[in-house]
Amino acid sequence: xxxxxxxxxxxxxxxxxxxxxxxxxxxxxxxxxxxxxxxxxxxxxxxxxxxxxxxxxxxxxxxxxxxxxxxxxxxxxxxxxxxxxxxxxxxxxxxxxxxxxxxxxxxxxxxxxxxxxxxxxxxxxxxxxxxxxxxxxxxxxxxxxxxxxxxxxxxxxxxxxxxxxxxxxxxxxxxxxxxxxxxxxxxxxxxxxxxxxxxxxxxxxxxxxxxxxxxxxxxxxxxxxxxxxxxxxxxxxxxxxxxxxxxxxxxxxxxxxxxxxxxxxxxxxxxxxxxxxxxxxxxxxxxxxxxxxxxxxxxxxxxxxxxxxxxxxxxxxxxxxxxxxxxxxxxxxxxxxxxxxxxxxxxxxxxxxxxxxxxxxxxxxxxxxxxxxxxxxxxxxxxxxxxxxxxxxxxxxxxxxxxxxxxxxxxxxxxxxxxxxxxxxxxxxxxxxxxxxxxxxxxxxxxxxxx
Amino acid sequence: xxxxxxxxxxxxxxxxxxxxxxxxxxxxxxxxxxxxxxxxxxxxxxxxxxxxxxxxxxxxxxxxxxxxxxxxxxxxxxxxxxxxxxxxxxxxxxxxxxxxxxxxxxxxxxxxxxxxxxxxxxxxxxxxxxxxxxxxxxxxxxxxxxxxxxxxxxxxxxxxxxxxxxxxxxxxxxxxxxxxxxxxxxxxxxxxxxxxxxxxxxxxxxxxxxxxxxxxxxxxxxxxxxxxxxxxxxxxxxxxxxxxxxxxxxxxxxxxxxxxxxxxxxxxxxxxxxxxxxxxxxxxxxxxxxxxxxxxxxxxxxxxxxxxxxxxxxxxxxxxxxxxxxxxxxxxxxxxxxxxxxxxxxxxxxxxxxxxxxxxxxxxxxxxxxxxxxxxxxxxxxxxxxxxxxxxx
Numbered sequence: 047x048x049x050x051x052x053x054x055x056x057x058x059x060x061x062x063x064x065x066x067x068x069x070x071x072x073x074x075x076x077x078x079x080x081x082x083x084x085x086x087x088x089x090x091x092x093x094x095x096x097x098x099x100x101x102x103x104x105x106x107x108x109x110x111x112x113x114x115x116x117x118x119x120x121x122x123x124x125x126x127x128x129x130x131x132x133x134x135x136x137x138x139x140x141x142x143x144x145x146x147x148x149x150x151x152x153x154x155x156x157x158x159x160x161x162x163x164x165x166x167x168x169x170x171x172x173x174x175x176x177x178x179x180x181x182x183x184x185x186x187x188x189x190x191x192x193x194x195x196x197x198x199x200x201x202x203x204x205x206x207x208x209x210x211x212x213x214x215x216x217x218x219x220x221x222x223x224x225x226x227x228x229x230x231x232x233x234x235x236x237x238x239x240x241x242x243x244x245x246x247x248x249x250x251x252x253x254x255x256x257x258x259x260x261x262x263x264x265x266x267x268x269x270x271x272x273x274x275x276x277x278x279x280x281x282x283x284x285x286x287x288x289x290x291x292x293x294x295x296x297x298x299x300x301x302x303x304x305x306x307x308x309x310x311x312x313x314x315x316x317x318x319x320x321x322x323x324x325x326x327x328x329x330x331x332x333x334x335x336x337x338x339x340x341x342x343x344x345x346x347x348x349x350x351x352x353x354x355x356x357x358x359x360x361x362x363x364x365x366x367x368x369x370x371x372x373x374x375x376x377x378x379x380x381x382x383x384x385x386x387x388x389x390x391x392x393x394x395x396x397x398x399x400x401x402x403x404x405x406x407x408x409x410x411x412x413x414x415x416x417x418x419x420x421x422x423x424x425x426x427x428x429x430x431x432x433x434x435x436x437x438x439x440x441x442x443x444x445x446x447x448x449x450x451x452x453x454x455x456x457x458x459x460x461x462x463x464x465x466x467x468x469x470x471x472x473x474x475x476x477x478x479x480x481x482x483x484x485x486x487x488x489x490x491x492x493x494x495x496x497x
Numbered sequence: 498x499x500x501x502x503x504x505x506x507x508x509x510x511x512x513x514x515x516x517x518x519x520x521x522x523x524x525x526x527x528x529x530x531x532x533x534x535x536x537x538x539x540x541x542x543x544x545x546x547x548x549x550x551x552x553x554x555x556x557x558x559x560x561x562x563x564x565x566x567x568x569x570x571x572x573x574x575x576x577x578x579x580x581x582x583x584x585x586x587x588x589x590x591x592x593x594x595x596x597x598x599x600x601x602x603x604x605x606x607x608x609x610x611x612x613x614x615x616x617x618x619x620x621x622x623x624x625x626x627x628x629x630x631x632x633x634x635x636x637x638x639x640x641x642x643x644x645x646x647x648x649x650x651x652x653x654x655x656x657x658x659x660x661x662x663x664x665x666x667x668x669x670x671x672x673x674x675x676x677x678x679x680x681x682x683x684x685x686x687x688x689x690x691x692x693x694x695x696x697x698x699x700x701x702x703x704x705x706x707x708x709x710x711x712x713x714x715x716x717x718x719x720x721x722x723x724x725x726x727x728x729x730x731x732x733x734x735x736x737x738x739x740x741x742x743x744x745x746x747x748x749x750x751x752x753x754x755x756x757x758x759x760x761x762x763x764x765x766x767x768x769x770x771x772x773x774x775x776x777x778x779x780x781x782x783x784x785x786x787x788x789x790x791x792x793x794x795x796x797x798x799x800x801x802x803x804x805x806x807x808x809x810x811x812x813x814x815x816x817x818x819x820x821x822x823x824x825x826x827x828x829x830x831x832x833x834x835x836x837x838x839x840x841x842x843x844x845x846x847x848x849x850x851x852x853x854x855x856x857x858x859x860x861x862x863x864x865x866x867x868x869x870x871x872x873x874x875x876x877x878x879x880x881x882x883x884x885x886x887x888x889x890x
Contacts, residue, residue: 069613
């Protein structure tokens, strides 16, 4: 029976998101306030579309540096092309063919450094880190000039191999941009020091379970748990497990728990340093507290109100992004049709679906432009940069007071608290698990010995 | 839903009728001193009498309303005014939520997506479809019969016995042998109940629930299909998901039908159920009594028309059903080939989500009433009796 009652979504606060799909299109989705009205916000719409639809243009990875002045966006295409564009108007700043364009070797991760690295002399040069399926990680330097003809991407600053065998499928760079982690099919999670370019840590696969069954390593997604701490790593496996690794304590996962029955396809950490959001291949999205490893899809737990995000999501989730200030996550169900190829926005606190946008193609990546603040002004994309500078500076100051100084301190405190609090809930958990006698949760036991 | 509809209709009623109704009710109230719900009357005779009265009242009301409507129409006609708007009945179709994903013919992104998808090679006739049909591990009775009929429906289809091979191994094998699709017929208790259609080499995997299977021999006056390439009719595959499933189905059949064979295979989508039919058709010119009877009644002008358009009488198409008849319902559509554990789903049917439950509210209500009935003592007693009987037997 078809649905005859419309499920209405409350609008979402002003937000600007960029989505990247398999046909190589970049779509800009914006939600704006209506006439400066405080509460009433229009539903998000596709504002712009950049690029020509072509299968070889498929965008595999993207990374944004959303500083207020001169923001940049780096993306890797299937054809081996690496492009750096301006996220405000879509102008291509630099475009270069990378040497990894072969058929079975494609880019899986790209990261555009926010911080200028020490080697780069002028302020206009940036650094890019790309990783391919076969495990070739490359640091490239990026020279930016006013016109695209003069700027260039150097071939490679440094290159190293992450793994000798297996396929890398996920990579991430921590908040301080000193460390990078990699994981994949047959590749244990490993952490690299980007300054010295050497491996500083490798995970160890969990032991065989009580039946003597060993599940082969297959990481599908991974991220650092909090921005300031590069020691905690959250990873999702193909075997529908979410694991927390702590470099400081041990090589085996500290916490690991199962979530439903489809492989975990995307993991994103919250700003508070203990919550993670993860999405599965069959369109389930949930959040969990990594201090306890508790998914609150059973809401009777009173300790932490966490749980699944209920919405009409019916396709695999490929990318989740947390908005840096607003309590919003954007997830994009990738794949198609009818019910998917939607961009969806959720409220993180109430776990309510705020709104959704149909984007017609299989989506690969979503990014949020955190500088977008629409208060009855014309959007960034239309206005020229110089005329807006004053506004921007003022906002810049405000923004720094807000999130540049105050928040990180808070976060640090929170993370310290976490560490202290950590032992208690876990012990409880351990007891529970032992009572159940669940063989798959064996990492709990191993972690308890380490503590 | 019925209750709701009634409620909305009641609102729509003209104010006058409502007033009348109210007045009459009030009269009733005063006459009876207090209002009694008909269902609470325990004496059956009296209860049925009250019901009969209510029914009669309702009927009278309806007649009155119809009369008023007719009178208004007549008056409008006489005065040359605009006719009062006709009420459209509420149907499931016209109260359906508007779907923004419906494919539109002017959508360039759709066509770009079509050119880039997995089936474009077959649909552009660059590749000839070659289908591998296999079964689940245990297969008997209606399963093989169904497969033999599928083989007659789909040209260039080859049946392979499943043996004990993994499906992933079969996919590998089929890729190497240049098959373009795999169909797996899954049977449960000797009855086909699911169909897995897989595009190769990297096409999507669609999992259908299969129900209401009628084989050829069970269809009355069935025909036997020829070996011509059939024509394909795909109805109502309008949304993006539908479009994709439609293209998946389309890629099973050759794109150059033999129109001489006059064989047609239909996939008709209606409210997310896909109905499969297989027909032969024939165009016949009928020179029977029909035109004569018409000629008597019609005027000369019509006669001329008929002569011009169909000099030898009327051409009609006759259908003869052949081959199986079944209904499909999509359960999941998976990106890539068969991989239930690590696969990414483009679409999964999720029944536990609240919005899917919402429209069934009225059903739930009925369920509740039913449950109350079951709690009734009389029913308990009958149940007990039946159990006793069973025990004594």
